[in-house]
Amino acid sequence: METLKKQKFGIKTQKQTAAEWFKTLRNNICAEFENIDGEGKFERKTWLRDGGGGGEMSVMRGKVFEKVGVNISTVYGTLSEQFQKELPGADKDPNFWASGVSLVAHMQSPHVPAVHFNTRFICVGEKTWFGGGADLNPMYPVKEDTEFFHGKFKNACDKHDSAYYEKFSKWCDDYFFNKHRNETRGVGGIFYDYLDTGNWIFDFAFTQDVGRAFLEAFPPIVRKNMNKTWTEAEREHQLKKRGHYAEFNLVYDRGTRFGFMTGGNTEAILMSLPPVAKWP
Numbered sequence: 001m002e003t004l005k006k007q008k009f010g011i012k013t014q015k016q017t018a019a020e021w022f023k024t025l026r027n028n029i030c031a032e033f034e035n036i037d038g039e040g041k042f043e044r045k046t047w048l049r050d051g052g053g054g055g056e057m058s059v060m061r062g063k064v065f066e067k068v069g070v071n072i073s074t075v076y077g078t079l080s081e082q083f084q085k086e087l088p089g090a091d092k093d094p095n096f097w098a099s100g101v102s103l104v105a106h107m108q109s110p111h112v113p114a115v116h117f118n119t120r121f122i123c124v125g126e127k128t129w130f131g132g133g134a135d136l137n138p139m140y141p142v143k144e145d146t147e148f149f150h151g152k153f154k155n156a157c158d159k160h161d162s163a164y165y166e167k168f169s170k171w172c173d174d175y176f177f178n179k180h181r182n183e184t185r186g187v188g189g190i191f192y193d194y195l196d197t198g199n200w201i202f203d204f205a206f207t208q209d210v211g212r213a214f215l216e217a218f219p220p221i222v223r224k225n226m227n228k229t230w231t232e233a234e235r236e237h238q239l240k241k242r243g244h245y246a247e248f249n250l251v252y253d254r255g256t257r258f259g260f261m262t263g264g265n266t267e268a269i270l271m272s273l274p275p276v277a278k279w280p
Contacts, residue, residue: 009200011123015097018121018204019074022101025119025211026072029103030058032219033070036226037062042070047265051077057268061275064112064226068105069271074098075262079124083261088194093125096262100132101211102255104272105218110238111228113138113145113186113221114245116272117214118255119207128200130207131193133168134214135176136221137186137245139238145221146187152217153190156209160202168192178248185248193254242277249273 009017030042040062048054055073076097084090100120107114119132136149150169157164172191177184190210195203249256249272259269 011128014128014200014204015074015099015121015123018207019099021204021208021211022072022099022119022121025208026058026070026101028215029070029101030060032215033060033065033068033105036219036222037064039063040065047268049075049077049263049265051075051263053077055265055268057265057271059271064108064222066106066108067275068103069268070101070103071268071271072099072101073264073268075264077262080261087122087124088129089125089127095125097123098258098262102272103214106242106274107222107226109226109228110139110230110234111225113225114242114274115218117211117218119211121204121207127196129194129196130203131195132207132210133172133189133191134210134217135172135186135189135191136218137241139234139241141187142225145224149187149189149217149221152213153210156206156213157190159209160206164192164206165190176248178244178252180247180251181244183244185245236278239276239278240280242274243279246273246277 034041037060040060042058042060045057046054047057053075055071058070060068079087079090079094079096084094098120100118102118103116105115114137115134116137117134121130122128134153136146138145154165157168168190169188172188173184175191176186197203256269
């Protein structure tokens with residue numbers, strides 16, 4: 001397998017193959033979300049990074065999705081001295097390349113959970129790895145929906161390694177935790193980073209299945225709950241929960257920090273913030 005990896009999946013091919021998958025996944029997610037919404041359409045906007053690369057934002061505001069962004073990017077260049085201390089391999093070679101797809105959906109109905117999903121492939125010097133995951137953020141948790149969401153990602157994990165789900169689910173709970181409020185951001189999912197088993201084909205296949213699991217997990221939950229009626233009190237609760245969501249993304253989220261520290265597009269980086277939120 002190692003010989004095959006070197007012959008057919010050199011670093012150039014790995015980069016191209018991963019970036020193409022992220023674009024394909026973006027297209028599939030956008031098509032499914034437009035089908036669910038029935039009225040909204042994604043508007044796309046490309047951007048270029050001064051230091052190298054760029055990306056494309058896809059944002060929709062509709063009757064079901066109050067605001068959803070599905071962004072792809074491929075950026076490269078040299079890491080800042082500050083950031084070199086935070087990534088494996090950067091102390092020896094500060095050159096980096098990163099590609100990925102990132103999604104955050106904030107829903108009109110307080111009975112439809114917000115959701116986050118992303119997967120990425122990163123190269124720093126000679127080191128490469130995959131990362132990503134998804135977490136569900138309901139305003140009013142429903143046990144059946146939580147178990148359904150987790151079940152899809154457990155199935156994806158179990159196809160590749162029976163230890164993945166327990167490890168990555170706990171990582172998700174630990175990562176998506178608002179320390180200053182002593183509360184989890186939502187009901188979890190999976191989160192993984194620095195995934196490099198030494199078999200690029202295996203790691204890429206897992207990352208693809210994580211993307212497919214998202215398409216199996218979230219749309220049915222939306223369809224199940226999107227036509228429920230809600231009250232002004234429930235909307236008020238939703239807006240306050242969104243405030244806590246925004247706090248996490250601005251204070252703790254690695255993706256936000258990575259984007260800013262590598263000179264990414266500000267609008268794309270802050271796509272994850274809700275359109276409307278409240279604080280007491």
